[in-house]
Amino acid sequence: MKAHFKKPDDTTIPIQFNPSEYSIISGGTTTENDGEHTLKEIRKEKLSMKLIFDTYMTNKNEKEDVRSYTQPIVELAEGLEKNRPNVTFNWGSVTFYGTMDSVTQKFTMFMPDGKPVRAELDVKMTSVNRKINVAAAKITEFANDSWYDSVTTLSFEQMLSILTDKGVYNENAFGP
Numbered sequence: 001m002k003a004h005f006k007k008p009d010d011t012t013i014p015i016q017f018n019p020s021e022y023s024i025i026s027g028g029t030t031t032e033n034d035g036e037h038t039l040k041e042i043r044k045e046k047l048s049m050k051l052i053f054d055t056y057m058t059n060k061n062e063k064e065d066v067r068s069y070t071q072p073i074v075e076l077a078e079g080l081e082k083n084r085p086n087v088t089f090n091w092g093s094v095t096f097y098g099t100m101d102s103v104t105q106k107f108t109m110f111m112p113d114g115k116p117v118r119a120e121l122d123v124k125m126t127s128v129n130r131k132i133n134v135a136a137a138k139i140t141e142f143a144n145d146s147w148y149d150s151v152t153t154l155s156f157e158q159m160l161s162i163l164t165d166k167g168v169y170n171e172n173a174f175g176p
Contacts (some may be wrong), residue, residue: 003091014074045127047096056117066119076100095125098127
């Protein structure tokens with residue numbers, strides 16, 4: 001299955017090559033009182049990965065500018081943080097729902113006229129809600145091909161309803 005981003009309007013942004021690795025950072029802050037540590041807050045999860053795009057290796061005589069593939073992803077990180085759309089990163093059983101923090105483009109191959117034909121994108125995202133990511137991962141475990149594609153557009157409440165119907169949700173299932 002090819003990795004892709006899905007925007008709120010159901011537009012899919014394909015990723016040419018699946019990432020070779022990704023990182024998810026989770027954590028929280030604690031307070032110490034008389035030697036006891038108490039969980040103060042759970043931080044939102046962060047996803048980071050490197051994506052590769054290459055138009056040089058195509059069979060076309062006229063090589064495409066690789067930015068035609070990278071620009072839709074770059075646009076997800078533009079503008080004020082509060083105005084960025086919530087997007088879903090999907091790749092097989094991996095589902096991450098959040099906003100794009102940053103996209104760094106590194107162009108690594110060019111045509112003689114300077115047209116970039118290969119690029120690496122360093123992508124960083126922050127989850128909108130940890131519960132949504134955990135719920136989406138649980139749904140993916142129970143998904144079948146007939147309704148999987150619609151999972152990424154469900155609201156959190158709809159996800160919980162499906163998990164309840166599947167018998168895997170209870171009030172304490174996902175933590176804070």
